[in-house]
Amino acid sequence: MTTEPILKVENLTIDVPMAQGTLHAVRGIDFELRRGETLCIVGESGSGKSLTSLALMGLLPKKMRCKAAGLDFSGIDLQRQTPKAMRALRGDRMAMIFQEPMTSLNPAYTIGDQLMEALLLHRPVSKAEARARAIELLGKVGITAAESRLGQYPHQLSGGLRQRVMIAMALMCEPELIIADEPTTALDVTIQAQILRLLADLQREMNMAMILVTHDLGVVARIADKVVVMYAGEVVENGSAREIFENPRHPYTRGLLRCIPVPGKTKPGEHLGSIPGIVPSLIGKVEGCAFRSRCEVAEDACSSPVPVRRPGTDHAYRCIHDIPEGASA
Amino acid sequence: MARTIETVAEELRAPSPAAILRKRVFGHYGLVFGIAVLAVIVLIALLAPLLAGHDPYAQDLVARMKPPFWMEGSDPEHLLGTDHLGRDYLARLLYGARISLSIGLFAALISGLIGTAMGVAAGYFGGRVDLVVTFLINVRLAMPVVLVALAVVAILGGSLQVVVCVLGLLLWDRFAVVMRSSVLQVRDLEYVNAAKAIGCSTRRIILLEIMPNVVNNLIVVVTLEMAHAILLEAALSFLGLGVQPPTPSWGLMISEGKQMMLFEPWLIAIPGVALFVLVLAINLLGDGLRDVTAPENRG
Amino acid sequence: MLIFTLKRLGLAVLVTLTVSLLSFSLLFMSGDPASAIAGENANATDIEAIRVLYGFDRPFMVQYVDWLTGALAGDFGQSYYFKLPVSTLIADRLSTTMLLGVCGISFALVTAIPLGVLAAMRPNSLIDRGALFLSVMGQAMPSFWFGLVLIVIFSIQLGWLPPSGSSSWKHFIMPTIVLGYYAMPAIMRLTRAGMLEVLNADYIRTARAKGASETRVMFKHALRNAVVPVVSLAAVQMGFMLGGSIVVESIFALHGAGYLAWESISRNDLPTVQALILIFSCFYIVFTFLSDLANAWLDPRIRVG
Numbered sequence: 001m002t003t004e005p006i007l008k009v010e011n012l013t014i015d016v017p018m019a020q021g022t023l024h025a026v027r028g029i030d031f032e033l034r035r036g037e038t039l040c041i042v043g044e045s046g047s048g049k050s051l052t053s054l055a056l057m058g059l060l061p062k063k064m065r066c067k068a069a070g071l072d073f074s075g076i077d078l079q080r081q082t083p084k085a086m087r088a089l090r091g092d093r094m095a096m097i098f099q100e101p102m103t104s105l106n107p108a109y110t111i112g113d114q115l116m117e118a119l120l121l122h123r124p125v126s127k128a129e130a131r132a133r134a135i136e137l138l139g140k141v142g143i144t145a146a147e148s149r150l151g152q153y154p155h156q157l158s159g160g161l162r163q164r165v166m167i168a169m170a171l172m173c174e175p176e177l178i179i180a181d182e183p184t185t186a187l188d189v190t191i192q193a194q195i196l197r198l199l200a201d202l203q204r205e206m207n208m209a210m211i212l213v214t215h216d217l218g219v220v221a222r223i224a225d226k227v228v229v230m231y232a233g234e235v236v237e238n239g240s241a242r243e244i245f246e247n248p249r250h251p252y253t254r255g256l257l258r259c260i261p262v263p264g265k266t267k268p269g270e271h272l273g274s275i276p277g278i279v280p281s282l283i284g285k286v287e288g289c290a291f292r293s294r295c296e297v298a299e300d301a302c303s304s305p306v307p308v309r310r311p312g313t314d315h316a317y318r319c320i321h322d323i324p325e326g327a328s329a
Numbered sequence: 330m331a332r333t334i335e336t337v338a339e340e341l342r343a344p345s346p347a348a349i350l351r352k353r354v355f356g357h358y359g360l361v362f363g364i365a366v367l368a369v370i371v372l373i374a375l376l377a378p379l380l381a382g383h384d385p386y387a388q389d390l391v392a393r394m395k396p397p398f399w400m401e402g403s404d405p406e407h408l409l410g411t412d413h414l415g416r417d418y419l420a421r422l423l424y425g426a427r428i429s430l431s432i433g434l435f436a437a438l439i440s441g442l443i444g445t446a447m448g449v450a451a452g453y454f455g456g457r458v459d460l461v462v463t464f465l466i467n468v469r470l471a472m473p474v475v476l477v478a479l480a481v482v483a484i485l486g487g488s489l490q491v492v493v494c495v496l497g498l499l500l501w502d503r504f505a506v507v508m509r510s511s512v513l514q515v516r517d518l519e520y521v522n523a524a525k526a527i528g529c530s531t532r533r534i535i536l537l538e539i540m541p542n543v544v545n546n547l548i549v550v551v552t553l554e555m556a557h558a559i560l561l562e563a564a565l566s567f568l569g570l571g572v573q574p575p576t577p578s579w580g581l582m583i584s585e586g587k588q589m590m591l592f593e594p595w596l597i598a599i600p601g602v603a604l605f606v607l608v609l610a611i612n613l614l615g616d617g618l619r620d621v622t623a624p625e626n627r628g
Numbered sequence: 629m630l631i632f633t634l635k636r637l638g639l640a641v642l643v644t645l646t647v648s649l650l651s652f653s654l655l656f657m658s659g660d661p662a663s664a665i666a667g668e669n670a671n672a673t674d675i676e677a678i679r680v681l682y683g684f685d686r687p688f689m690v691q692y693v694d695w696l697t698g699a700l701a702g703d704f705g706q707s708y709y710f711k712l713p714v715s716t717l718i719a720d721r722l723s724t725t726m727l728l729g730v731c732g733i734s735f736a737l738v739t740a741i742p743l744g745v746l747a748a749m750r751p752n753s754l755i756d757r758g759a760l761f762l763s764v765m766g767q768a769m770p771s772f773w774f775g776l777v778l779i780v781i782f783s784i785q786l787g788w789l790p791p792s793g794s795s796s797w798k799h800f801i802m803p804t805i806v807l808g809y810y811a812m813p814a815i816m817r818l819t820r821a822g823m824l825e826v827l828n829a830d831y832i833r834t835a836r837a838k839g840a841s842e843t844r845v846m847f848k849h850a851l852r853n854a855v856v857p858v859v860s861l862a863a864v865q866m867g868f869m870l871g872g873s874i875v876v877e878s879i880f881a882l883h884g885a886g887y888l889a890w891e892s893i894s895r896n897d898l899p900t901v902q903a904l905i906l907i908f909s910c911f912y913i914v915f916t917f918l919s920d921l922a923n924a925w926l927d928p929r930i931r932v933g
Contacts (some may be wrong), residue, residue: 059833090836095838098830106849108853109766471644473870475907479889483703498872563770564770567772568874583772590779591784601770604770612768613764
């Protein structure tokens with residue numbers, strides 16, 4: 001893949017003013033993404049993954065301040081766009097799927113109204129055409145009897161179906177970039193796998209760039225091309241999925257990988273890894289490595305600025321230690 | 330991550346209107362203001378005989394319609410002037426505070442007892458009790474309060490006691506509604522079940538386990554209904570069918586002043602402002618209490 | 629939806645019956661209605677004659693059923709004071725009160741909903757603070773006093789509006805404001821709170837993610853959901869307002885049903901009072917019934933099984 005990246009994020013920072021001081025929720029995020037690629041942002045609750053994806057869409061709550069050295073979407077500087085221009089992009093060239101299918105659809109309108117709205121807002125098509133497109137997409141996301149579903153209200157559908165509707169809605173205008181923020185967290189385990197497969201298939205079929213925000217490494221292993229590991233608002237490690245899974249360097253990434261059982265490798269009764277400690281407060285000035293309070297190899301120097309190390313062209317991590325391949329942390 | 334967004338959103342979410350009002354308009358002092366003003370009015374009511382300097386009933390036909398101190402020709406003897414019968418307006422205003430406060434207090438007490446009993450019973454026992462109480466609330470809400478109160482007071486004769494009883498018997502609806510829903514919320518909580526499990530009597534559970542947890546809502550409704558009762562008494566007296574002359578009720582003073590408001594608008598301005606300030610103070614107190622005692626602000 | 633409607637209708641009928649029983653028993657609250665009608669100077673024979681004439685000698689329930697069947701057919705008996713059928717009296721006056729009620733609630737809705745929406749769109753802004761200030765003032769202001777203040781300012785000082793009467797639309801301006809101002813604070817607070825809650829909902833974010841404009845988000849996606857409880861409140865307030873029209877009509881000498889109520893109460897004209905209480909209650913019952921239906925219709929979760 002030698003094409004230009006469709007999305008370039010450089011040094012993205014999000015600050016949240018709070019009563020007790022400024023919360024530095026996201027600090028210095030960099031990544032880039034090409035068409036047809038899937039980027040997974042991994043991290044635990046509170047690591048800034050969702051805020052990052054909302055920032056890309058320009059959907060952060062007004063009070064949060066977001067700035068970046070570069071925020072470029074297929075040649076468009078997202079930071080320079082007027083609200084109106086951002087609206088024209090949203091839902092058309094970039095779309096988003098949210099975590100809570102149960103509450104993400106407007107209870108007062110039918111599925112059909114809401115699907116058609118996504119197309120009618122951006123394309124000069126007739127209602128009949130929008131309706132035809134809605135039926136087509138409902139079929140695509142695997143909803144049977146699509147035509148009769150159009151007249152139904154969200155409360156009449158199950159969570160899995162609603163998430164399929166959300167996906168169909170995001171795809172109405174054939175976006176170039178789709179951002180899925182933990183799209184399966186709220187669903188049953190059996191449904192989760194179906195929805196993920198669906199997303200992966202559609203992404204390939206429509207040649208979209210996809211950002212998948214998740215805390216589930218099992219999911220990442222299956223569909224990611226690139227992985228960004230976030231901890232407490234920072235990218236601690238990023239690289240190709242292969243590199244991250246085969247040669248994790250950062251102690252946090254290694255800890256995360258130890259937490260998932262691997263069929264055939266994890267022996268019955270063996271102790272799965274866990275990372276003790278809690279995430280530090282990000283209010284006020286944050287310095288040094290945020291992970292040091294929980295890190296097994298932390299030392300005094302960890303509280304000073306941390307260098308970014310690049311063991312390969314498509315692999316980088318942030319640690320004061322130069323951690324060799326495969327060495328246990 | 331979702332949790333962060335939620336907490337952040339929680340942080341950003343605007344608090345209740347009353348909270349904003351308290352914080353923004355009165356800079357945190359709404360509650361303090363309410364309490365202070367109310368305390369002053371209560372003191373005035375208690376000390377009325379000492380402060381007034383005049384008998385509120387004493388007529389002096391020579392000194393009729395003296396203007397208040399800020400107007401020309403005022404009499405330093407009568408700071409707020411005199412009414413059409415030459416009664417000292419300040420004295421009537423001060424004694425009027427007694428009428429309004431006692432109406433508010435006793436009407437809220439009576440309606441509070443009725444409404445709380447009904448609401449707690451409905452919330453705690455549910456089932457048929459709840460059905461009956463809900464039905465009674467519906468019936469009560471359907472009846473036009475002003476009209477029924479006027480009619481009953483007219484039939485029974487307008488004394489202070491009658492007005493208090495009639496308002497007390499009419500204004501229990503909000504108590505019942507609020508208590509019912511508050512009790513419903515705590516009824517099935519663990520500590521109530523625990524009390525049941527160790528065999529506490531129903532009375533004990535209601536009084537010791539449930540009431541302390543809903544009493545903050547009760548207090549807020551008390552303030553609301555006090556204000557409501559005071560306004561209603563004033564309206565009844567204004568219409569000439571509440572407290573009867575020569576009792577110095579503020580509503581009655583406005584009604585009497587109405588005849589002459591063309592030339593002497595201060596006659597209605599003074600008792601009107603008094604009424605407004607009293608009700609405002611009670612409302613601010615209620616709003617403030619609601620904010621302070623809201624569960625999320627506890628601990 | 630049908631079952632819901634029927635249940636709700638059943639409740640409405642039961643409430644109406646109970647209210648009618650209560651308002652009828654008002655007649656006996658004063659003790660002996662016959663001696664009340666006969667007046668202070670009547671002797672025992674006269675009173676007895678009146679008792680038989682009006683049928684007060686019959687058992688209470690018989691009288692009640694008699695009155696109720698009459699009422700259902702639109703016959704509320706004779707007014708003691710006006711010496712006219714009560715139904716004629718009320719029919720003459722009701723249109724004025726209805727007009728006032730409609731104007732009042734419209735005024736309240738037209739001012740309170742936009743204010744509530746604006747306040748919710750910019751919490752803590754000048755508009756928000758102003759709106760809250762207005763609502764707190766409104767709640768503490770006795771409506772009869774507010775009416776008098778308006779008369780002093782606009783009729784006496786400025787001479788713009790007539791202080792009393794009902795012969796032109798100008799006569800209705802001040803009564804409308806007074807009556808509407810009474811309902812405004814509650815509607816505004818509820819709109820604001822509802823909008824604030826709805827604006828935090830996930831589906832609002834979805835609408836924004838689709839690229840919908842702020843206006844579209846506000847009015848199509850948010851207000852539609854926030855307005856549901858406001859409809860109920862408006863119905864309840866409308867019922868209260870008709871009851872409250874007695875105060876407003878007496879200040880502005882608008883000869884509507886509220887004014888009639890005041891006259892008949894002052895003159896102990898019980899048949900008229902009973903009929904008016906029942907009619908005002910029925911209005912409230914009908915309004916809340918309709919608003920429940922409107923609510924069910926607005927909220928597909930109730931409308932569609």
